[in-house]
Amino acid sequence: MEMLTTTEVATLLGVSQSTIWRLIDEGALPSVRLSETSWHRVTKPQLTEYARQKGLELDWSLIDKQ
Numbered sequence: 759m760e761m762l763t764t765t766e767v768a769t770l771l772g773v774s775q776s777t778i779w780r781l782i783d784e785g786a787l788p789s790v791r792l793s794e795t796s797w798h799r800v801t802k803p804q805l806t807e808y809a810r811q812k813g814l815e816l817d818w819s820l821i822d823k824q
Contacts, residue, residue: 761790761799766821770805771814 764782768775781787782798787808789798809816 760802762802762805762821764798764800767800767805769820770816770818771809 762770764775764778767787768778771778778787778800779798782789782800787800788804789800790804791798806816
């Protein structure tokens, strides 16, 4: 399963990385932690579903991950 960094997610949604961290902390954007000390990752299906629920279209060419 493809994992996206918070930077990639921020780019795709057109928001700051701190906004992504806030959405994750609030539980609004699902994410995965690979370990206790690792950064959050968002799976492609999680982001796609979040965008669908919010009525957003994602331009995957912004991060070159089709």
